[in-house]
Amino acid sequence: xxxxxxxxxxxxxxxxxxxxxxxxxQDPATLDIDALRKLYAGPTVGWPQATLDSxxxxxxxxVLPNAPIQARDPQYKAMIxxxxxxxxxxxxxxxxxxxxxxxxxxxxxWTDGRVRAIGHNHRIGMRNSPSISFAWxxxxxxxxxRANSLEEQIKGSLxxxxxxxxxxxxxxxxxxxxEAYRPLFQEAYAHTEPSVDQLVSxxxxxxxxxxSA
Numbered sequence: 001x002x003x004x005x006x007x008x009x010x011x012x013x014x015x016x017x018x019x020x021x022x023x024x025x026q027d028p029a030t031l032d033i034d035a036l037r038k039l040y041a042g043p044t045v046g047w048p049q050a051t052l053d054s055x056x057x058x059x060x061x062x063v064l065p066n067a068p069i070q071a072r073d074p075q076y077k078a079m080i081x082x083x084x085x086x087x088x089x090x091x092x093x094x095x096x097x098x099x100x101x102x103x104x105x106x107x108x109x110w111t112d113g114r115v116r117a118i119g120h121n122h123r124i125g126m127r128n129s130p131s132i133s134f135a136w137x138x139x140x141x142x143x144x145x146r147a148n149s150l151e152e153q154i155k156g157s158l159x160x161x162x163x164x165x166x167x168x169x170x171x172x173x174x175x176x177x178x179e180a181y182r183p184l185f186q187e188a189y190a191h192t193e194p195s196v197d198q199l200v201s202x203x204x205x206x207x208x209x210x211x212s213a
Contacts, residue, residue: 064137069208076205078187083206085184086199092171093164095120100157100164100203103129110210120165136208150204151197158200168196175199 040047052058069076086092090099103117104110110131112118117125127143141147147156158166172195175181182192189198 064134067209067211068136069205071209076209078184079202079205080209082181082184082188083202083204085181086175086203087206091174091178092158092166093120094166098164100154103163104132109133117163119163120161123162125162132207133210135210150207151200154200154203154207172196172199 036048050058069080071080087100087104090097090102092099098119103112103119105112110133111129115128117127117129119125130143135141135150135153139148141150141153142156147153155168157163158171159168176193185192185194188194188202194202
């Protein structure tokens with residue numbers, strides 16, 4: 001009985017070990033999509049080694065810390081409410097048709113589900129929209145890492161001609177003319193005419209309170 005089981009057992013071991021073996025002996029760049037899919041469907045020990053640029057320090061994913069700003073913290077409540085309102089307001093954009101939520105929909109895990117984002121005048125972007133869930137934990141923003149902070153990322157998206165195509169001074173002027181914003185400004189900043197940086201900061205505070213979809 002044991003002798004009859006041995007060939008089957010050996011086959012199972014070989015099948016399980018094959019992805020691990022290939023990961024070490026074959027360059028991932030030479031594998032097609034189907035082959036890579038099979039490797040990544042197996043145990044993590046068999047996944048291909050990462051190819052890193054010079055000077056890059058590899059770090060495994062770990063448990064994320066708590067959000068730096070808690071949504072129920074009374075200290076930030078007014079700024080979160082203002083930031084949330086701004087985040088969903090299309091009047092921030094040049095066309096007044098696109099809001100931050102157009103590409104970062106909370107019902108879609110804070111992204112838009114598209115292969116490439118659609119922005120101002122239906123222009124198709126170069127990349128898809130990453131989720132902003134836990135964006136506060138990222139050291140670099142945008143897919144190419146060109147922003148070093150959420151403040152830089154927000155200003156970049158607002159003014160990018162392929163995204164919201166806004167002028168920051170004109171955006172501020174437009175918002176200051178909207179009566180409904182005055183009590184929100186007053187509660188968040190103790191006056192009704194905040195600066196551009198304060199408006200951006202309110203959106204950032206809202207984003208830093210987001211932990212998941």
